[in-house]
């Protein structure tokens with residue numbers, strides 16, 4: 001599904017290398033987790049894959065189903081099936097959440113040459129999905145993320161993911177800021193979307209989320225690279241011992 | 252002060268191209284007095300402080316600059332689905348065939364041309380009177396010119412609650428039409444009326460609307476202007492508000508090489524409320540000027556100015572807004588915000604917000620900002636698959652929303668939002 005080879009990224013305005021030859025392959029239908037110390041470049045990776053400005057790719061490639069992502073506009077990456085649940089979802093005053101969701105769903109459908117969703121059908125689907133995430137009608141009416149609590153913002157990200165049905169979902173610390181119940185809701189939302197044709201890359205600091213979303217593979221990222229890859233037991237090791245041992249071993 | 256010679260020459264050149272319309276004594280007297288005011292003030296030149304950001308030449312020169320007609324082709328007319336009394340003017344000339352019957356319970360509607368033939372008319376106390384009021388402290392010569400030479404317009408007197416809006420629809424069919432229209436609206440105590448205005452009016456359009464709102468009366472005004480890009484317009488609204496009355500005016504403007512909208516409001520009765528709002532968007536040689544002057548001359552009144560402009564490809568937006576609070580206008584609540592969204596580095600927004608306060612117990616605030624599109628929000632929208640142009644338009648609509656939200660009526664507000672959306676997506680192609 002997603003193949004990243006020797007990806008090197010620096011900041012556009014600064015002479016600062018952040019990703020330093022990152023290799024990562026996420027197979028179709030699998031859930032991969034990335035853990036790693038603060039500042040190791042996890043969010044940068046997710047931004048670069050989504051096409052955010054301000055980064056310069058100085059080497060390597062990132063393929064989504066064999067297509068080079070890095071040359072595409074962000075909206076084309078989305079239409080190709082990529083989705084990023086932001087670590088810090090953006091507030092957009094004046095744009096209603098419903099309008100936003102519907103515009104997004106139909107823009108992607110249009111880009112893929114599919115028929116747009118009717119207003120009635122959209123309403124039905126969004127209400128059902130919002131309900132399972134305990135997002136009430138009021139939150140759907142409000143401007144995108146404006147005045148949402150941290151946890152509400154994260155649930156709203158998962159709602160968008162559920163509506164857009166992407167192939168490759170990247171979740172950047174979707175668990176941070178969530179209470180225990182909200183974390184379960186989010187995990188259930190993710191698990192409900194798990195399927196043979198869909199892959200996940202879950203960035204997290206905590207084992208707790210991974211208790212609910214059982215990953216197939218766990219990667220440790222440090223200083224702009226994947227430094228160790230293993231099974232779910234790797235996450236437990238991090239939870240118990242921190243990164244020191246792992247980093248000492250690989251460096 | 253003597254009028255400078257260049258100004259005098261320009262004024263006389265303009266006046267020589269005009270003749271005072273004929274009519275009954277009451278109106279002729281008012282027209283002659285207005286003409287005398289024009290001569291005393293002189294028409295605006297670019298040296299005038301009040302015309303610092305907007306060049307008045309094309310509005311003043313004897314001949315109207317040519318303006319290509321705008322093809323609305325497949326667009327359904329705005330307000331078309333609203334139950335209303337439609338009054339149509341083609342290049343400033345009343346079109347009876349296209350207009351509805353001018354009858355509405357609790358409302359007297361009459362054309363200026365018809366009233367001008369009558370010996371006595373209620374409008375004699377209002378026509379030009381609010382305009383004269385609005386000439387101090389700042390001269391507005393184009394409005395006096397209008398009072399002198401306007402050939403037609405609508406006189407509306409409201410004694411009850413109008414069951415439906417009166418909708419003034421303008422059509423522009425001649426590339427050189429030069430039109431002056433003057434509307435007078437008088438709402439008696441407790442009366443209510445909504446006036447809608449839309450459509451390209453002429454190659455050059457000078458319009459005055461005087462609105463006299465008596466105690467407890469409510470007036471709503473919603474105007475859509477500017478689709479015909481090449482036309483030039485100078486419009487004035489003069490309003491006087493009685494105690495506990497309400498005045499709300501909203502204007503949406505899309506395109507137009509030259510628009511100057513003056514709005515002059517005097518709150519003369521206690522606890523009156525006046526809101527003026529504008530949402531404008533323009534491209535290239537678009538030039539749009541909102542000039543607002545609100546005078547608080549009574550206790551406990553509220554005024555609100557909300558103006559938003561979206562400018563791209565070198566377009567220019569101007570806002571001159573003033574709140575004047577007189578000595579005895581205690582408990583005044585005045586708010587003014589003017590903001591522009593600059594979609595590129597070439598566009599400019601020129602703002603002159605002013606407060607002048609002589610009372611001590613007031614709450615007045617004003618703010619003016621110019622900003623670019625929020626890149627974070629744009630990126631977020633794009634990651635959800637919304638193409639750049641469409642994402643930008645979503646943010647444009649969001650930016651304009653605070654002004655559009657000033658429209659109280661849900662249906663009318665929906666109509667305006669829908670139009671903005673349609674115009675933007677039409678532009679996107």
Ligand SMILES: Nc1ncnc2c1ncn2[C@@H]1O[C@H](COP(=O)(O)OP(=O)(O)OP(=O)(O)O)[C@@H](O)[C@H]1O
Nearest residue numbers: 011018036037038039040041042043044045054087
């Ligand atoms: N736009 C930027 N300007 C300056 N520094 C940046 C920028 N983006 C990233 N960095 C730096 O790059 C490094 C990696 O940041 P990134 O946000 O990717 O880390 P992270 O692994 O997601 O950390 P965390 O676990 O705290 O979320 C950090 O040192 C950060 O300060």
Ligand SMILES: [Mg+2]
Nearest residue numbers: 042043044087
């Ligand atoms: Mg991060």
